[in-house]
Amino acid sequence: LSEPQQQPGIGVDQWVADSEARSRTLRGRAVELYDRTPAVVKLLALAAPFVLFPLFVESGYLMQVSIDTLVFVLLALGLNVVVGWVGLLDLGYVAFFGVGAYLYAALASEYAGRHWDAQWALPLVVLSTAVVGFLIGLPSRRLVGDYLAIVTLFFLQIWLVVVLNSQFTRGPNGISDIQPLDFFGHQVTTLDGSYYVLVGALLVVVSILYLVNQSRTGRAWRALREDELAAELMTMPVARLKLLAFAFGAGVAGLAGALFAAQQGAIFPSSVAIPLLITVYAMVVLGGAGSIFGVIFGAVLVNASLEALQTPENASVLFFSALVIGLALVLRPWWRFAAVAAATIVFGIVFHAVAGWLDPSLTEGTTVGGARIDDLVSHWVILPEGIVTGDGLPAGPFARLLYIGLVAAVLGLTLVRNRLWRDVLLVPTAYFACVVWENIMLPQPSVSRFVLIGAMLVALMAARPEGIFGTKRVEIV
Amino acid sequence: VDWDKLVQLLVNGVTLGSVYALVALGFSLVYGILKLLNLAHGDVVMVGAFLGWGILSWLGGAESPAVAVWLLITVMVVGAMIGCGFLGVAIERFAYRPLRRAPRIAPLISALGVSFFIQNSVLLLFGADFRSYDTDFLVDVDVGIDWGPLIVWLIRLVVILAAFAMMLGLWLLVTRTRLGRAMRATAFDREAAEMMGVDVDRVIVTTFFIGSALAGAAGVLIGLVFFQINHFMGFNYGLKGFTAAVVGGIGSIPGAMFGGLLIGIVESLSVGYIEDFTGGRLNSAFRDLVVFSILIVFMLLRPQGLFGKPEVKKV
Numbered sequence: 052l053s054e055p056q057q058q059p060g061i062g063v064d065q066w067v068a069d070s071e072a073r074s075r076t077l078r079g080r081a082v083e084l085y086d087r088t089p090a091v092v093k094l095l096a097l098a099a100p101f102v103l104f105p106l107f108v109e110s111g112y113l114m115q116v117s118i119d120t121l122v123f124v125l126l127a128l129g130l131n132v133v134v135g136w137v138g139l140l141d142l143g144y145v146a147f148f149g150v151g152a153y154l155y156a157a158l159a160s161e162y163a164g165r166h167w168d169a170q171w172a173l174p175l176v177v178l179s180t181a182v183v184g185f186l187i188g189l190p191s192r193r194l195v196g197d198y199l200a201i202v203t204l205f206f207l208q209i210w211l212v213v214v215l216n217s218q219f220t221r222g223p224n225g226i227s228d229i230q231p232l233d234f235f236g237h238q239v240t241t242l243d244g245s246y247y248v249l250v251g252a253l254l255v256v257v258s259i260l261y262l263v264n265q266s267r268t269g270r271a272w273r274a275l276r277e278d279e280l281a282a283e284l285m286t287m288p289v290a291r292l293k294l295l296a297f298a299f300g301a302g303v304a305g306l307a308g309a310l311f312a313a314q315q316g317a318i319f320p321s322s323v324a325i326p327l328l329i330t331v332y333a334m335v336v337l338g339g340a341g342s343i344f345g346v347i348f349g350a351v352l353v354n355a356s357l358e359a360l361q362t363p364e365n366a367s368v369l370f371f372s373a374l375v376i377g378l379a380l381v382l383r384p385w386w387r388f389a390a391v392a393a394a395t396i397v398f399g400i401v402f403h404a405v406a407g408w409l410d411p412s413l414t415e416g417t418t419v420g421g422a423r424i425d426d427l428v429s430h431w432v433i434l435p436e437g438i439v440t441g442d443g444l445p446a447g448p449f450a451r452l453l454y455i456g457l458v459a460a461v462l463g464l465t466l467v468r469n470r471l472w473r474d475v476l477l478v479p480t481a482y483f484a485c486v487v488w489e490n491i492m493l494p495q496p497s498v499s500r501f502v503l504i505g506a507m508l509v510a511l512m513a514a515r516p517e518g519i520f521g522t523k524r525v526e527i528v
Numbered sequence: 529v530d531w532d533k534l535v536q537l538l539v540n541g542v543t544l545g546s547v548y549a550l551v552a553l554g555f556s557l558v559y560g561i562l563k564l565l566n567l568a569h570g571d572v573v574m575v576g577a578f579l580g581w582g583i584l585s586w587l588g589g590a591e592s593p594a595v596a597v598w599l600l601i602t603v604m605v606v607g608a609m610i611g612c613g614f615l616g617v618a619i620e621r622f623a624y625r626p627l628r629r630a631p632r633i634a635p636l637i638s639a640l641g642v643s644f645f646i647q648n649s650v651l652l653l654f655g656a657d658f659r660s661y662d663t664d665f666l667v668d669v670d671v672g673i674d675w676g677p678l679i680v681w682l683i684r685l686v687v688i689l690a691a692f693a694m695m696l697g698l699w700l701l702v703t704r705t706r707l708g709r710a711m712r713a714t715a716f717d718r719e720a721a722e723m724m725g726v727d728v729d730r731v732i733v734t735t736f737f738i739g740s741a742l743a744g745a746a747g748v749l750i751g752l753v754f755f756q757i758n759h760f761m762g763f764n765y766g767l768k769g770f771t772a773a774v775v776g777g778i779g780s781i782p783g784a785m786f787g788g789l790l791i792g793i794v795e796s797l798s799v800g801y802i803e804d805f806t807g808g809r810l811n812s813a814f815r816d817l818v819v820f821s822i823l824i825v826f827m828l829l830r831p832q833g834l835f836g837k838p839e840v841k842k843v
Contacts, residue, residue, distance in 0.1 A: 140637075201774055205820050505647075512627060512638035
């Protein structure tokens with residue numbers, strides 16, 4: 052007979068039973084401290100870096116990027132209500148962003164001939180987009196996930212068609228003389244002003260979302276996310292709760308759209324499309340759907356990365372550091388990582404030398420990246436001459452096969468079960484990835500970043516579906 | 529009534545509809561078995577169109593094909609079917625299988641990622657320009673049926689017949705073979721089928737292969753009839769395919785077929801008549817609005833679709 056295991060007695064929660072042991076570790080104490088901090092203090096701690104940020108920033112470009120980031124944070128928070136708390140797949144979400152932006156343009160622009168003050172225009176925009184969201188959700192058969200996904204995706208398409216083709220929205224030209232926010236006669240025209248308006252909006256939205264999440268409604272939302280049937284049997288009005296969440300998300304997106312339009316002074320149909328949708332999803336999922344802090348973190352991280360990836364100068368720095376950090380996280384303990392990294396570098400040097408000796412044209416191309424790392428790397432990865440054309444497209448089938456081969460190699464690598472073999476095969480794959488990056492992806496950074504976002508979503512779902520700060524969920528069968 | 533116009537629009541509608549039906553079938557098959565909305569399905573159609581285009585250029589292009597035209601078209605369709613079949617299997621293996629026990633929303637987000645990845649990979653490799661099949665060089669535009677108002681260009685006839693042949697083949701496969709029986713069993717109750725000795729993983733992989741192969745064929749047929757392809761075309765065909773499957777009854781094969789035809793004909797008719805009916809206020813770009821209203825009407829009045837059975841939730 053084996054020793055009886057130390058288990059909590061019947062009726063005692065495992066979590067409660069462990070609390071003593073947990074509070075002794077460093078991490079346990081940190082969690083305890085976090086749990087005991089009042090929400091107001093947490094909110095202030097969260098707001099402080101955002102409020103102080105402009106004091107340290109001189110460049111207008113950086114300020115503009117921060118403003119865009121805040122818009123994205125707002126947008127991601129709204130999607131978090133729908134996806135993170137209620138678990139509905141709303142694929143038309145960004146259309147509500149567009150609805151909000153155009154509605155604001157209709158209320159306050161030269162073109163529409165109306166000049167509403169922001170304190171009246173913004174609440175009206177939020178309410179109307181919430182109503183639109185409600186109406187779109189209504190016909191979906193009891194708002195079961197997949198039907199909702201199709202209806203909302205189609206709604207996004209309809210939105211694009213209407214905006215591109217109708218008279219009022221001026222089609223692809225967009226509306227470009229939207230007036231800035233005007234609170235009781237005080238116009239917000241400076242970048243700093245717009246920034247602080249957005250921070251204020253963010254504080255209000257975060258507080259409301261926090262309170263809603265703590266409320267009866269918030270608990271009901273999470274309950275029906277975990278088990279809809281059980282929630283229904285507990286007499287929760289499931290359809291109404293879902294519509295409420297849906298309208299809530301739409302309202303937040305509408306607010307983000309209105310603030311965006313007012314800050315930019317213009318809105319174009321191309322601002323609202325599939326890439327925006329996927330980007331917002333990536334933010335919510337990466338940060339951790341369901342966690343307010345996680346979503347804010349995810350939005351800042353994703354938007355900063357996307358912005359950095361737009362120019363070849365920064366793109367390589369980001370790519371190589373992400374590669375190194377990613378490998379370091381996956382390959383533990385540290386000596387595994389060190390061995391693989393060293394082997395990759397040696398492999399590259401040998402491969403480069405052999406390739407140059409066999410056919411000098413394989414190494415005589417030039418890199419388009421401007422960062423120092425690119426100069427360094429160009430002596431290490433092979434750069435075949437003329438692999439891309441002038442506009443950055445692959446010149447021939449060889450380059451396309453190289454890319455497809457890399458995708459196949461990475462996917463194949465995940466199937467290798469033996470750890471040693473996987474590490475060994477990782478070496479040429481990592482080198483291969485650097486070759487494809489320098490030759491094929493770097494010439495078109497604005498497309499490559501979306502490729503990376505797509506790949507990130509798939510990898511994240513397979514490896515860590517709860518994201519960075521989310522809580523792990525278990526499907527109960 | 530302008531009969532010539534009406535008949536022509538109907539012919540267009542049936543052509544478009546048979547392509548939609550093929551897309552809807554693949555989507556519906558996968559949904560039936562995994563209860564999973566394969567959002568990447570539209571992009572598989574797009575990859576099929578590019579594979580067909582690649583084979584066409586590899587074999588000399590439309591102006592000077594290296595082999596007989598009928599053989600060329602067959603090779604294009606079969607090549608795209610095989611390529612897309614394997615693409616579908618890879619998508620299932622790497623994006624969906626690890627998530628089979630995850631919360632319902634996880635595979636959908638993964639599918640979103642796959643769709644975006646494929647779309648932008650094609651954009652990265654081929655650029656945003658439209659590519660043309662140049663079918664008018666391949667097949668003479670004047671050849672075909674010409675009975676009074678009914679004029680059907682030969683290539684359209686081929687496309688419609690090919691689509692229906694594939695649908696018939698699929699229907700026979702599902703109703704008459706052992707594999708089909710295993711597929712139906714898995715769709716009905718996966719766990720029970722597993723306990724009865726059905727190799728569920730193999731059934732799922734086969735289903736993905738067949739569904740994606742149909743999507744690949746649809747991609748080539750689209751290229752043949754409508755000439756132009758680009759990296760973003762998958763969105764429209766995926767969306768209409770989903771709609772067709774929902775309208776026909778998700779999970780039902782005849783449903784997907786009729787749903788596809790219905791959506792195709794409605795879309796074609798609204799292209800032709802929307803300006804007349806709205807006094808020129810709405811142009812043909814608003815055809816999607818009409819299709820969307822059809823979807824909403826079905827959602828409200830007959831949510832299980834034309835051929836679907838109302839879902840009964842088992843507890």
